[in-house]
Amino acid sequence: MTTTRFRSAAVAALLLLSSCAGAPPREAPPAPQPSPVPAPPPVVTPRPGVVVPSPAEAAGTRFIRVLLSGGTQEAVLEGKTIRAWGVDGRLAAEATGRVTLAAVGERIRWGGSGLLGDTLDAAGDPDLRVGNREVVGRIRLLARKGELLAIAVVPLETYVSAVLSREAPPRFHPEALSAMAVAVRTYAVGAAAKPRDPAYDVVGSVEDQVFDGVDGVSAVFREATDRTRGLVVRYRGELARTVYHSTCGGRTEDAGSVWGKDIPYLRSQSCDDCADSPAYRWEYRMSEAEGRRVAKALGVPPGKDLRIAVTARTPTGRAGRVRISSGGVSRELQAAEFRKAAGYAKVRSLKMEVVPAAGGWRFTGEGWGHGVGLCQFGANGMARRGAGFREILARYYPGTEISGETP
Ligand SMILES: [Zn+2]
Secondary structure: OOHHHHHHHHHHOHHHHOOOOOOOOOOOOOOOOOOOOOOOOOOOOOEOOEOOOOHHHHOOOOEEEEEEEEEEOEEEEEEEEEEEEOOOOOEEEEEEEEEEEEEEOOEEEEOOOOEEOOEEEEEEEOOEEEOOEEEOOOEEEEEEOOEEEEEEEEEHHHHHHHHHHHHOOOOOOHHHHHHHHHHHHHHHHHHHHOOOEOOEOEEOOOOOOOOOOOOOOOHHHHHHHHHOOOEEEEEOOEEOOOOEEOEOOOEOEOHHHHHOOOOOOOOOOEOOOOOOOOOOOEEEEEEHHHHHHHHHHOOOOOOOOOEEEEEEEOOOOOEEEEEEEEOOEEEEEEHHHHHHHHOOOOOOOOOEEEEEEOOEEEEEEOOEOOOEOEEHHHHHHHHHOOOOHHHHHHHHOOOOEEEEOOO
């Protein structure tokens, strides 16, 4: 089990809970005007490859480096005033309103002006937006082989509340939100201990935890973060892998059944507290056309006799393997692979049955997500019965302890 696989699976299903509220479109601001005027060096002490916050920010504050955009040649920055400094600490460029940055090999083009170095630290006055995300503090821009990376450096607790706002419904009980905040923080601190890349710790999307910027975070999420400030989950002194999901549907899953590796504190637990989740029981009608699309995507040329069947189950009753067959071609695959191809929001969990039905197939199931670790709706049910966040975490991550970030 690789860290990457683990992270992806950990959050993929849960994120479907998130709404898709984006920033309102903005009118195009005036063209950028890079400043030829040298400015005094900003109060940063840059080190190559490391995003450096200002000393005031850095004093006693932990930061998470979040990749906001990558894999593209350009990034758009917006702000009333946008300034960028090179690694020597000197002001390299300035713009008002909006500026497009492009990677040209290992260098950065600032708007319509000439080429700058491969690394810039940008900040907005008063704020800065990258794409539709508002970020606080600075962002680092890196040109790497024609690709421009935009990396936000976010105070840990700000990151936790921002992620929480996308990963949990605001109507959840405060103790359930507090439990989630600890799980989100633990995940982030663990990721930072083993960064994905020398330049950043986490990706701000479903690959890790969704980070859509810091604006519009409701007070309930900030309060849950504040109540648990600095707290993380540990198992025998090590940071735990605090995976979570929306709804287990009655019993959580063993990590070993999903990722092939047993983890002592990620063992199946019975859970009857998520019964009021809208996904506790679900049904999905897959049309013939959709079934053909899925079969084709999974390498089985679909004919009239297309069949989909569960061929193995985990000890908790979840589908382990699925067979797709048609016209003498048969393929058996991991059920998780099938679910991904069918769509996480359609086949909501692997705690499911599939039978042929008129015009296609009928899926019926329980829960939403991979089922490992903390069941969010279960946590909410526990909190409504009077449980505190420590009790909630102890139930879903048995044998772990809650401690401050630094042991
Ligand atoms: Zn549950």
